[in-house]
Amino acid sequence: MLLKKLFRTLLKYKAQFISMIIMISLGVGVFIGFNMEWYSLEKNTDFIFEQTGFADFRILSEKGFSKGNLESILAIEGVQDATRFLSVNTTVKGDGDVIALTVNENMNVSGLYLVDGEPYDEKSADGIWLSDQYAAKNDVHVGDEMTLTYKMITVTGRVRGLVKASEYLICVPDETQLMPDYSSYGFAYISPAMMKKAIIIDFYTQINVKTDLSKAAFVEAADAALHKTTLVLSKEETLSYAESMGEIEEGKVMGSVLPVLFLAIAILTMVTTMHRITASEKTQIGTLKALGFHDKRIMRHYTCYALIIGLIGSALGIGIGYLLGWYIMNPNGAMGTYIDMPTWNLYVPWFGWVVLVGINVFLTVIGFLSVHKMLEGTAADALRPYTPKRMKHLKIEETKAFKALNFGTKWNLRDCFRHKARSCMTLFGIVGCMVLLVGGLGMVDTMNAFVQSFYEDAINYEMRINLDGESIKNDEAAALAEQYHGDWSAMTSVQLGDKAVGLEIYHVENDRVRFLDEEMNFVALGDEGAYICARIAKEWGVHAGDTLSFSPYGSDEIHTATVAGVTRSMAESIVMTDGYAQALGIDYTINTVYTNETDIAANKHILNVQSKKAIMDSFDSFLELMNVMIFLLVLAAVVLGIVVLYNLGVMSYTERYREMATLKVVGFKDRKIGRLLISQNLWLTVIGILIGLPAGVGVLKYLLDALASEYEMKLVIGPATFLISILLTFGVSLAVGLMVARKNRHIDMVSALKTEE
């Protein structure tokens, strides 16, 4: 019989129950979904790193390594495996696409993951194992013939298999290209046998190593084994690893702030609602008790409601979570164009399950405690209807201003104070909605401003010409820059502490490249010192006027530069003029020319030419990744706002039903009563917005600080963001207020006033 009552009660409070279920499922869904994103990314990248033997260290030498060198490295204690490795950018004959052609002696390290076709064969004399993404974009199939050229060398082979590789997990030509573009850039592996056939000799510029040694220990051992100072890059310094870890880190930050807030709002609102429902069921609880039901039975009955809501909400939430997770992380979405993984499985993180169980236990306990309170005392006590706290005089009532208020304002004000929990929850919901909106949209603003400054404004060239630094001489390169009325740079890596950072030497006389200071203003480079990026400045605690020492990779030389200023930059780098570089005695090779001229004549030293548009396009797709997440968050914020406010609005309406009926009997019109109801909502909304605005900015600032290791972004929030956030929050509140206020037309004065309080 009680079971029947259970279902009928669920039906009676269906608006509340449904909204509680929506809240819990949204809260759980957003929490699970957003955390599932980075957790699944971690699992799936781990899988390909594991499967293909992603190397822990790469020893680099432009002169190449011999078999003996490899054996010396393998002999180091703690080295598990190693391979000689070569990757050169080649041009596809016919369409000018660039393929990173790779030769690897030992596929257990930095190997392949086969997607289609034949497995890799190290003896194959003409087999090409091509990136499946590149193949798909360029309509290349297994069995097709391909010719690749590198300088004067031509390699022709047949595509034997389509593959993925951890070394090319994020397949971009260099760090300036944010997003892969498989229509023009891909990678391919050929066998050492095929390379030997093409160039007769063995030539490997890298030894890739798998080991558990620390970088310092490994560098020391490698230097000793090879009898020279070596250039060693750890996996953290490779683009594929660093960027995908960055993406995971970013997801962790996103997942640990906004979704948690989301979940908190959902749970707190649920708690309030549950308590109210139990309170309005008090007479029934008393009746059951008076009839002779044991407290335990009654408690079990009422606790069931909370448990049912928790369980249904959680189940739906997991579904929503998977949907969100899938939406953000699927091979055909934005993430799929960024990271090239073989598996896209979704995993709920372990703490997700803990949170789920926790929520259900918590809700059940809350349900239990609410009933417990109602059951206190004798059956007669329990039978007495629930009375809200007695009205007490407020301090502000003494003020003249309060006395001057009209009755509606007083009514609303006292009602807010009388039902503190409900008012606080409403406020909390509005603040939460506002924070999510300001935080989310502000993130988009900040990203857009970042891209605008870094790329649209700072890139003041139309074409970027990448030169073959190995063949071109500096004076030839400078002459080329002059010919195209451009500027040039020399980019290389230097060792700062135990980390590789970029050293960018610029010669700017035509204003084709610009630099941004910390306030995002342009700064002209001077010859009196080096400019360091904000991350280096923070990590090393150096400011303008201090000195910083670094050494060119693979050498013992040490250069000490005076810091002339701090800049914001995309890559972690040190920037200086060629004048200052010469003053420090740094050797450099010019490898890039920036120009506004678009007609670039063919030249054997030119590796390739990138247009600004191509670079910008890649940022657009990069931004898309962020925008997808923000869009989902904003959508969820609005839905949450509506549900929370509607739920509390209905609660307020139910609790004031009798008072409104009285007003109606006295002669108040529906519209006037409606206005009273809405005005309370609107006040709370205004207060919520006033709190939510700074709180949203604060949350965004926290997010940016947490992301600081990845992007040197300056917090920017446009007026449109404030306006949209305010209008949307206000709109939601007003719409919900109207929905609730409309109900007062249906107040049944006769029956409302008859029932004894």
Add this chain to the structure above:
Amino acid sequence: MAIVEFKDVSRVYKNGDHEQRALDHVNLSLEEGKFIVVLGPSGAGKSTLLNLLGGLDSPTTGTILVGGKDISTLTNNELADYRAASVGFVFQSYNLIPTLTVIENVALVKEIAPHPLSSHEMLKAVGLEDHIHNFPSELSGGEQQRVSIARALAKNPQILLCDEPTGALDSETGVMVLKLLLSMARDLGKTIIIVTHNQSIAKMADTIVRVKSGKVVSCEEQAHPLTVEEVEW
């Protein structure tokens, strides 16, 4: 002069297929300035009669004239205006707004009534001038009912409608409230209609209307109504 006229009024409540005739072809005429008691067992239809008269409900068929004006065809908003201007209500369960103080509960009618009386004066008249800043929950039942009388009269209505006004009070307090109600209404020249099943109250009435099963059984003038003191409680 008749202030209230019911002409062939019926009120039928439909509940699925089931029809309940709360009032069945009622014809009634009540004089202005009189003290009228509507008597009847529970379920007889006396509250329905009061609700229709108070503009809380509309008849299914028939016409109700109040002061010569037909209120049976008014819209919701017109009914609200009618309630604000012409009738005052006193309920068994007081129905005060718990979040407003005594004075505010009374003063709130100023927002809607066209010719309200002073809230202070009203509260003084019901003897609550010392409690005007208390909340209803800080008052006894009798005191709360006095606030609701003050509120009803502050609108300065033609008719005062009372639904079992002493029903929730002990007899001593009930007598006091009733006395107050009568003297105030008489002083202000109001028509009072009280719905009750308490026969004793009827002894004080100018007119007694008896209702049974949705029909008016009788409507008699009492030549010599008793005073409150004369009635045995």
